[in-house]
Amino acid sequence: MVRGTNTAEFMGMPATNKSIAISAMNVFRLKDGRIVDQQINTDGVGMLMQLGLIPGPEQQEAVV
């Protein structure tokens, strides 16, 4: 779970001052004791809905 408050410009969008809580999974691939790549999946729709940047009927449910 990723939690934070959007107090400055993010991905070209001005600060909303809203707090978000979204799910994410990261998978790291290691080689010789170091991370060589990672795959990330985050709940981008939930983030944008919680920031109020896209509408959605699931808006209430998306707030964890």
Next chain:
Amino acid sequence: MDTTAIKALDRRYFDDVLNGCKLEVIDEICAENYVSHIPGMADMGREGDKQLIGSMHASFPDLHFELRDQIAEGDRVLHVLIGRGTHRAEFMNIPATGKSIEVTGMNINRIANGKIAESWGVIDILGLLQQLGVVPAPGGEPSTV
């Protein structure tokens, strides 16, 4: 179950349920009180899972999932997938666009008593909506996987 057996069970779900759309297999390999958690959706049991997977295959008839990675430890197994398909019928209230999509997803299954008891999934729904053209990509750039 050891990790080899857990991986085989997860693979059965991946091949028969996700790709094969043999929804009755869910009753065989998922526990009666199975719960699936996906962000933005209400928690689903076995019937909800059947409905979701059935609707995905109905909307994307050529839907195919590629298994990129599978990792197991203890009572958990994770798989990383890429789903590809063509949007031929209404999906999530979006009328058919005829567009081809490619989205990533990750799923962790918890195994208990030889069955999938609980599941946590994160799917790139934002990427899906961007590729269908219903949500603009940041900066107007087309979404890429």
